[in-house]
Amino acid sequence: MLRSHVLPVLALLVLLCIAPLVFYPIFLIKLLCFALFAAAFHLLLGYVGLLSFGHAAFFGTGAYMCAQALARWNLAPELALLFAVAVSAALGAVIGFLAVRRQGIYFAMITLALGQMVYFIYLQAPFTGGEDGIRGITPGHFLGVVDLSNPLALYFTVLAVTTLAFALVWRIVQSPFGMILEAIRENEPRAISLGYNPTLYKLAAFTFSAALAGLAGGLKAMSFQIATLVDVTWQMSGEVVLMTLVGGIGTFLGPVVGAFIIGGLEQYLAQSALPAPVILGAAFILCVMLFRKGVAGTAKSLLQNRAPKRSTPDNPETQATNRIVK
Amino acid sequence: MEIFGFPPQLILGQVLIGLINGSFYALLSLGLAIIFGLLRVINFAHGALYMMGAFAAWMTQAWLGLNFWAALVIAPLAVGLFGLVVERAFLRSIYHLDHLYGLLLTFGIALLIEGMYRYWFGAAGKPFTTPDVFRGIWDLGFVIVPKYRGFVVLASLVTCLAVWLLIERTRLGSYLRAATENPDLVSCFGINVSLLTASAYVLGAALAGLSGVLAAPIYQVTPLMGTNLIIVVFAVVVTGGMGSLSGAIITGYGMGVIEGLTKVFYPAASSVVIFVVMALMLLLRPAGLFGKEA
Amino acid sequence: MPKSAVPTWGERPMPDPVLSVTDLHAWYGESHVLHGVTLDLKEGETLAILGRNGAGKTSTLRAIMGVIPRRSGSVKIHGRETIRQKSHAIARLGLAYVPEERGIFASLTAQENLLLPPVISPGGLAIEEIYELFPNLAERRNSPGTRLSGGEQQMLAIARVLRAGGRTIFLDEPTEGLAPVIVERIAEVVAMLKTRGYSMLLVEQNLAFAQAVADRTCVMEHGHIIETFTAADADSHAASLQNHLGV
Numbered sequence: 001m002l003r004s005h006v007l008p009v010l011a012l013l014v015l016l017c018i019a020p021l022v023f024y025p026i027f028l029i030k031l032l033c034f035a036l037f038a039a040a041f042h043l044l045l046g047y048v049g050l051l052s053f054g055h056a057a058f059f060g061t062g063a064y065m066c067a068q069a070l071a072r073w074n075l076a077p078e079l080a081l082l083f084a085v086a087v088s089a090a091l092g093a094v095i096g097f098l099a100v101r102r103q104g105i106y107f108a109m110i111t112l113a114l115g116q117m118v119y120f121i122y123l124q125a126p127f128t129g130g131e132d133g134i135r136g137i138t139p140g141h142f143l144g145v146v147d148l149s150n151p152l153a154l155y156f157t158v159l160a161v162t163t164l165a166f167a168l169v170w171r172i173v174q175s176p177f178g179m180i181l182e183a184i185r186e187n188e189p190r191a192i193s194l195g196y197n198p199t200l201y202k203l204a205a206f207t208f209s210a211a212l213a214g215l216a217g218g219l220k221a222m223s224f225q226i227a228t229l230v231d232v233t234w235q236m237s238g239e240v241v242l243m244t245l246v247g248g249i250g251t252f253l254g255p256v257v258g259a260f261i262i263g264g265l266e267q268y269l270a271q272s273a274l275p276a277p278v279i280l281g282a283a284f285i286l287c288v289m290l291f292r293k294g295v296a297g298t299a300k301s302l303l304q305n306r307a308p309k310r311s312t313p314d315n316p317e318t319q320a321t322n323r324i325v326k
Numbered sequence: 327m328e329i330f331g332f333p334p335q336l337i338l339g340q341v342l343i344g345l346i347n348g349s350f351y352a353l354l355s356l357g358l359a360i361i362f363g364l365l366r367v368i369n370f371a372h373g374a375l376y377m378m379g380a381f382a383a384w385m386t387q388a389w390l391g392l393n394f395w396a397a398l399v400i401a402p403l404a405v406g407l408f409g410l411v412v413e414r415a416f417l418r419s420i421y422h423l424d425h426l427y428g429l430l431l432t433f434g435i436a437l438l439i440e441g442m443y444r445y446w447f448g449a450a451g452k453p454f455t456t457p458d459v460f461r462g463i464w465d466l467g468f469v470i471v472p473k474y475r476g477f478v479v480l481a482s483l484v485t486c487l488a489v490w491l492l493i494e495r496t497r498l499g500s501y502l503r504a505a506t507e508n509p510d511l512v513s514c515f516g517i518n519v520s521l522l523t524a525s526a527y528v529l530g531a532a533l534a535g536l537s538g539v540l541a542a543p544i545y546q547v548t549p550l551m552g553t554n555l556i557i558v559v560f561a562v563v564v565t566g567g568m569g570s571l572s573g574a575i576i577t578g579y580g581m582g583v584i585e586g587l588t589k590v591f592y593p594a595a596s597s598v599v600i601f602v603v604m605a606l607m608l609l610l611r612p613a614g615l616f617g618k619e620a
Numbered sequence: 621m622p623k624s625a626v627p628t629w630g631e632r633p634m635p636d637p638v639l640s641v642t643d644l645h646a647w648y649g650e651s652h653v654l655h656g657v658t659l660d661l662k663e664g665e666t667l668a669i670l671g672r673n674g675a676g677k678t679s680t681l682r683a684i685m686g687v688i689p690r691r692s693g694s695v696k697i698h699g700r701e702t703i704r705q706k707s708h709a710i711a712r713l714g715l716a717y718v719p720e721e722r723g724i725f726a727s728l729t730a731q732e733n734l735l736l737p738p739v740i741s742p743g744g745l746a747i748e749e750i751y752e753l754f755p756n757l758a759e760r761r762n763s764p765g766t767r768l769s770g771g772e773q774q775m776l777a778i779a780r781v782l783r784a785g786g787r788t789i790f791l792d793e794p795t796e797g798l799a800p801v802i803v804e805r806i807a808e809v810v811a812m813l814k815t816r817g818y819s820m821l822l823v824e825q826n827l828a829f830a831q832a833v834a835d836r837t838c839v840m841e842h843g844h845i846i847e848t849f850t851a852a853d854a855d856s857h858a859a860s861l862q863n864h865l866g867v
Contacts, residue, residue: 051426051429053429098605098608098609099608101608101612102564102608102612104425104426105368105425105426105428105429106564108368108426108429109368109560109561109563109564110564110604110608112557112560113557113558113560113561113564113601113604114601114604114605116554116557116558116561116601117598117601117602117605120597120598120601121598123597124594124597234553234557238433238437241430241433245430273445274441274445275441275444275445276441277437277438277440277441277444278437278438278441278442278445279441280434280437280441281433281434281435281436281437281438281439281440281441282434282438283434284430284431284433284434284435284437284438285416285431285434285435285438287430287434288420288427288430288431288434289416289419289420289431292423292427497735500728500732500735500736501736503725503727503728504725504727504728504736506727507725507726507727508723508725510682510687510707511717511719511723512736513686513687513706513707513708513711514685514687514707514708514711514715514717514719515708515711515717515736515737515738515781515784516708516709516711516712516737516738516740516784517708517737517738518706518708519708520706
């Protein structure tokens, strides 16, 4: 498992290090933030089997809290990020406490509704600046030395933080905790009979996922020097679902690939006459109808059996993708 | 006379507004419940179908020059027909998958429809005039009711009742209820369940279309009018539980009234009160007010 | 019976059996549950299928009805091939399905349950006739279906297919979980149906019940039919039957 990932991960890191030669750093930062956001979301979907439709609440909270700390309290960037993570985690614990009482589509609807509630709260709360958002952020010096006003320095700081966060996700997924999560997903009654409390584990995973989403939002606010309502909307929640779906549910790198594709697509579509929702909606439909394994899932099964099997509804391969996680 | 320091007219007025919102919640969550019963799909496109109903009403008025009553018939039919296409073209091929895929697919459909409408019609609202008969007010003595708003409440009550009777008291309704419980067995009796499933979606879509027509004279007819509404309706559905149709209707009106009353007592919370009620319900009774399964 | 022994005038062909199943395979997802079932049911005959839990008895009925989506082989009903047909179309060829655990709908009253199956061919019983045969059901007609006792639910499950007019009845473990006195009552009903000329395919674990009503008996194991014998030969098969049913 580990070895099969070393090469792609290393390749990806090398690519990301030379990417600023080709792309604007700020664009790459956006992709990294989306990738981390998607990984946070996928931690819940891929390993616990819970589809949250309200993850923008944590992404946006992270963005607002980081912006608040930087713009109004003049905290150091690393402390502002920590603050963003802490508040997002706390919000995650509260929302998770309510949401993990149900599963499946109910869980999705509940997280969507609670996410919308958070949106309305931020819409009305004075500190968020309503439609204007929090502006006037000066990112300062990361750890007191790295000057974040330099785009390249900013980019490599964000890259370092996201890489660390990904390493943490990997560590958690491989830990006994991650194994128990998967056991709960596979067979909840059996996990209970083994003495585990699934609700507690789900809540812990939810909180952790919210904290990571908050980190992603915080990084975005720090880099773009603005936090707005866009980051809290349900459209943002939907977008992260789409990234994961496009990338491939149930694969570690899938969300990253998906985030890069959707992030890139959005950039490209910014000049298009068609509104982005049309393309995103069509992508959703296509993925669900024809491409449920996503890019990474398809690549994985192509690598596993070089001669791809015929895809019929009764093929075991296809059967496996009938469930949303393996 | 005052109630908690508020004049009763104000409270009754807000209850009425609450009932109007509740009318839409009831019609939409009823449609969602019918669709969920047979398709096991949470229809995220429901808000888009509602918006299409409102636009269809606007088109019958602006393009065809027909009156409100024509729109009241044409728009639900048109939206129902569109629902038939969606069900046959997309939904039917994913019934065997995890139910979450249904949510994702209909989410995509909603984005696509709303995006296209924005592309075609722009984001600004379209005017829709209140039919002449419903101009003015009814003074009921204790409260003043704008005629059209009274009509909306009545029309939705009558529709909910009619749909409830259709499902609880007719032969077709017994097919639908039985197929909700055990579609395989129903097909073993020689009933075409696939057709039944399509009709359930068409019925739900038509109800959303009807809500859209009713909403057209009250709210702005815009491509995004259904997006926020559908999330509130989801909260209504979670609160009520998917167990029963009458539960969906009652919860719909109840949530509308609660929302209306919050506007009197604590206006700042009125946009989130439904979500708070949902959260409380999850604490007290996770299956929902009328829900059966946990 | 050799064909020459039948006195024939002209070229009249043998009547098709009501149901003729050849090499039927069926799969639930990836698990292969039927491995080539072959059986036929003659007009007016009662054929019992015996076997342990998981032998494939219920799956055989479900596969014939077409509610197992993936199946192969041949299922002919009155000579017509149905392997590619949808279950509702198959049912309309005259099949009357009484499922395991009775399949009474909780959201329908007893009477609604009774009236649910559409009439698929003429000659079904009128509702008054049914209430005469099953007076209990008349009393409880307005109760929700699943509030009825187990025995009443089984009667209801049989009664509702009699109304629809199908002449080939599939009975899936009609005695399961019922008290002996109720089982006797069910046996009477099945005997009555026999005298009325219905063809029946009966899935059972209750050996005594099956032997009392069946003209022929098949024994299933691991998705195959391993032996078939007539009621007359039942005694000579008793030992192997005990063995296969594992009682």
